[in-house]
Amino acid sequence: MFSNIFSPIDRLKNSSRNQILVKRDDLIDPFISGNKWRKLKYILKEAEHQDKKHIVTFGGAYSNHLVATAAACSRSRFKSTAFVRGESLNNEMLMICRLFGMELIFTDRESYRQKKTLYEQYFGGDPDTYFVDEGGASYEAILGCAEIIQELPEDIDHIFCAAGTGTTAAGLLKGIYDAGLSTQLHVVPVLKGGGFIGEEIIKYTGLDTQLTLHLDYHFGGYAKTTSELITFMKAFTAEEGILIDQVYTAKMFYAIDDLVKKGWFKPEEKIVALHTGGLLGLMGIKDKI
Secondary structure (H helix, E strand, O other), X not given: OOOOOOOOEEEOOOHHHOOEEEEEHHHOOOOOXXXXXXXXXXXXXXXXXXXXXXXXXXXXXXXXHHHHHHHHHHHHOOEEEEEEEOOOOOXXXXXXXXXXXXXXXXXXXXXXXXXXXXXXXXXXXXOOEEEOOHHHOOHHHHHHHHHHHHHOOOOOOEEEEEEOOOHHHHHHHHHHHHHOOOOEEEEEEOOOOOOHHHHHHHHHHOOOOOEEEOOOOOOOOOOOOOHHHHHHHHHHHHHHOOOOOOOOHHHHHHHHHHHHHOOOOOOOOOXXXXXXXXXXXXXHHOOOO
16 A cells, blocks of 8 residues: 555647646556545554554545545555545445545534644544545645656656645655756646645645745636636546546646647646646535536
C-alpha cells in the first residue's frame, strides 16, 4: 500500500496543445487516484507508526477524499469513519464509502466547521483513532505530493495544478525547491475568492517564489459549473481521450488552454498539467452530459 507508484506522462493530441504533457496521476488507482493517493501515503504511514487503528476524517457528500480514504483504510486494515457535511443522503460516492466499510456521520454545516471539536466530542477518549483533516491537508500530505517532482523530466518550464486547499500545490513547490529547479508552478483555485490558497502554500512551505495563482477560472465557485465548462469538458475528452471532472481538472485544463491562447508561454516551453483524478465527481453531473 505504501510503495512508490510512478504514473505515466502523456502528450496531448490536439495540435494547439502540443507543448502540454499530462502527469496521469488519475491512473494510479480507480478509487485512491491522483493526489489522494499521494496525500494519504504518509498520513497512513504516520498512523501506523503511532499504532493507530481507526482513521477519522471529513468531507462533503461527493468527496473523492472520502472514497479514497475508505478504500485505502480497507486495504491497510484501518477502520474508517467520516463526518459528512450536510443532511443525510445516499449517492454513488457514499455507497462506495460504505462498501469499503466506512462509517458515515452526517453533520450540519455549522457544526462541521468545528472539526476538532467534532472529533473530540465523538472520539476524544479513544486512543486508537487518528484525526485526518478535510482533503487530507497536512504536512504528511505535502511530503507525498512533493515526490511528484521526482517523477518528471528536469527540463519542465511550467507545472499546473488545480487547488481546493493548496496542499498539493504546496507539495509541488516544495519538490521544485528541494530539487533546485527553475520550474514555475501555476495554481488554479477551483473556488471563488481562492487567493487565500497562496497564503496557505506560503504558510506550509515558507516559499513564495516561482508561484503564480490564476484566480479567474472557478466558474462560480467550488463544485459549481456552467454550460461553457461542460461544453469544454465534452470537447476535451473527445479530442484527448482523457476524462476530466468539473470540480478540479476541467477548470485547470480550461485555464491552460486560455493562457496558451493569450500568449503566456513561449512555443518552445514545456508545460506539465497534473491530472489529480477526481473522476468520481462526474457522478454529480450525469444529467448534464
